[in-house]
Amino acid sequence: MIIIDPPAVERWGRLWSHLASDHSFEELHDFARAAGVPxxxxxxxxxxxxxxxxxxxxxxxxxxxxSRDLVTRLRRAGLRRPKAVPAD
Incomplete structure (x- = not known):
């Protein structure tokens, strides 16, 4: 399933949502391509x-x-890729 959280992240003078799949990256990329997301x-x-x-x-x-549900679903699906934490 393709999921989207509310626009809440401010960056570059705009608010942003996160579009994800709780099934596969292939599903996500196919949806994004069809919807015109760069x-x-x-x-x-x-x-x-x-x-x-x-x-x-x-x-x-x-x-x-x-937003919390989006992250939970990514984790459950094994698709969550968190940012790397820099070493000390």
């Missing part, structure tokens, strides 16, 4: 999507979830 928006395990695209992604079939 490849450069992919970040480890999700696509960053600007707030003005949120309704478009939901209309295309992405299911709204909370």
């Amino acid at each position: 490849e450069r928006g992919f970040d480890r395990d999700h696509y960053d999507v600007p707030s003005e695209w949120y309704a478009v992604m939901v209309a295309a079939g992405a299911v709204p979830v909370t």
Whole structure:
């Protein structure tokens, strides 16, 4: 299932959502490609999507979830790729 959290992350003067799959990266990339999300928006395990695209992604079939639920679903599916922690 393709999931999206509410636009809540501020960066570059905009709010952003995270678009992810709780099934596979293939499903995620196929959805993003079909919805016109640029490849450069992919970040480890999700696509960053600007707030003005949120309704478009939901209309295309992405299911709204909370940010916490999105991360939980990624972890359960074994798809979570957290940022590397720098060594001391």
